[in-house]
Amino acid sequence: MPTTPLIAYAHVGKTFDAGRVVAVDDVSLEVAEGELLAIVGGSGSGKTTLLRLANRLIEADSGTITVEGEDVRNVDPILLRRRIGYVFQSGGLFPHLSVAGNIGITPKLLGTRPAEISVRVDELLDLVRLDRTPYRDRLPHELSGGQRQRVGVARALAARPRIMLMDEPFGALDPLTRDALGDDFRELHKKLGLTTVMITHDMTEAILLADRIAIMCDGRLLAQGTPAELSKSDDAYVGELLRTPRRQAERLSALLPREGAA
């Protein structure tokens, strides 16, 4: 394991509604440079809150969060967000801006020259496998769900962040598109040397894409580790989460025997 974590949570807590709702409860978690960490949990488990604490879309009540070695409380939240890529659940694209306008937004905020932004937009379209000419000037509502999410990824990457935060990025897509996008992103992650925290409620997706998985339940971090490490856990909830992909894998291999193996 690399030595310095790029993102580190230490005893972090967050409550809403004047303390009535505990969203994150004493969570300590480290994300190493170059790692793809998936946070898995049901709805209301606190996984989205945990993710947003990292770029200060939500402020922590207690504990310390460091990004690239700095305590986030000491960093201007606007500047922090501009150097961290964020992919929203259903794209979160600005409906009145074209694909190019959406992708170029963060460089524009950073004061990059328009000509440079234009070159960067083309690069990013290539990177997320969208054809430049037909898509550049389209508006979000003219795209399919998968295409929108590709634009969302391109937008998050535009300012060359080292860190990507992804909030159920492929959750609303059909299985085929989801699979293709997942694979493509995994490749990008490796190629660009990103450090990624991805939220998902789908354990299968987490196992297939992530290096390590953190499991949240009721605001607490139940377990973390590689799929292999998690499979040794004796926690009942972790076991339950792993049962589905296991059963799927068994049934699939039974239903789809490899040639010659039958």
Next chain:
Amino acid sequence: MSIFADPRWSEALGHLPDYLGNHVRVSVAALVLGLLVSLPLAIIARHRPVMRGGLLGLASIVQTVPGLALLALFYPLLLALAALSLSWFGVSFSAFGFLPAVLALALYSMLPVLRNTITGLQGVDAAILEAAQGVGMTPRQSLFTVELPLALPVMMAGIRTSAVWVIGTATLSTPIGQTSLGNYIFAGLQTQNWVFVLFGCLAAAVLALAVDQLLALIEGGLRHRSRFRATLGGVGIAALVAATLTPNLVRPQTNYIIGAKTFAEQYVLSALMAQRLKKAGLSATTREGLGSNVIFEALAADDIDVYIDYSGTLWANQFHRTDIKPRQELLAELKTILAKQNITLLGELGFENAYALVMPRKRAEQLGIRTVADLASRAANMSIAGDYEFFSRPEWAALRRAYGLSFRGQRQMQPDFMYAAVASGEVDVIAGYTSDGLIAKYDLVVLGDPRHAIPPYDAIVLLAPKRANDEALRKALAPLLGKIDIATMREANLRASGNDAASSPDAVAQWLWEKVGKR
């Protein structure tokens, strides 16, 4: 063909550059001011529920105040402010016309802009706002690059509504001294000139539609990122403003402004004075349709130069006197009171336009009624009608006190319709005006006032403080003093109430001059 052959159409058209120009200027100024105030307010209030509720509530209340009342209220308010500013900073400004009209209309324009801007901004999807934050926008960047563009269609709908309202309501700024398309409507209603009324309404409607469509063009351009359409709309609005500005800049400045209240006699007399001034080589223009309460203040503040008032009106309404004096004594005392305000009472025209109780001659003879005293015993079975102000004027209180009058019922009516109503028996008695031509036309009789409850109402020429020593003006108006008797004025008023080309104030004024000029 025959309808448009009427020369009044071309007369109306002749006023168009002036009226339309003023109308556009006052509307555009009010809209711009309204937007400058309401847009920032709406933006500040959108996340503050208490402020939002307060603002929208206040704007709604303003909206429920009738437009005419709102405009009229701004006049005394500004007058007080102007006085304060003069005593504190030594700077005075005109509280007449443009300023109160713009302020009242701006206030009037705020509700749709406030409501739609707040609604539009609140309607932006929360997920989009999060995304704006997530990509690293400051609140200001989020507002300008995301929230406002997304709220634009709803905001523009509000701005368009407000533009149409303001253009429509601006017709009511005539009585506070701002020339507008309302001049057609007010003059037309008072002199039974339906061509003018129609022309004014049509012009205001066409203007409102045109501005609405230009704003729609700008909105469409902004929404579809079509610079062409947005520019076209913008150029259209700019062209409209420019086109209405030019004739006014080119037009020579007139030196004398003659005021007129809102009834036919005043239109005729102001036209007569304007003709006399022009004949004497002085440039003059009339400012018609001014409210009774506005016109005196406007003269005292030098906003208008000359107008005709009535001694009793000033006595009772302006100076709140309840004692009634004989005609000459009252005039003399009035002259002294006015002189204290540096206003010159140049002289009387020769007739009185008093309030008087009027009823059909035949009925009066049947019942043996000749004076108000005779009427008192029968009043309990009778109904009376008056104009909109009569029943709240001191003369009415004085009449009731002096004769113990108590009617079965009282109604308020448009003055033009009162005479027909009493002639047809719709009401038994009306509070008419002694110089009204309709008295003769309907064969009505004016009841005597033996106890002098109603003060004398000599028509008098008043000059503004700055014109006190203006010999040219005095000389031009001198031939009118003492020349117009009640019979002549009645006939002139009857002519002015006709519904044809010869009944325009200018034509009647010419007729009047031919009658009295050689006397």
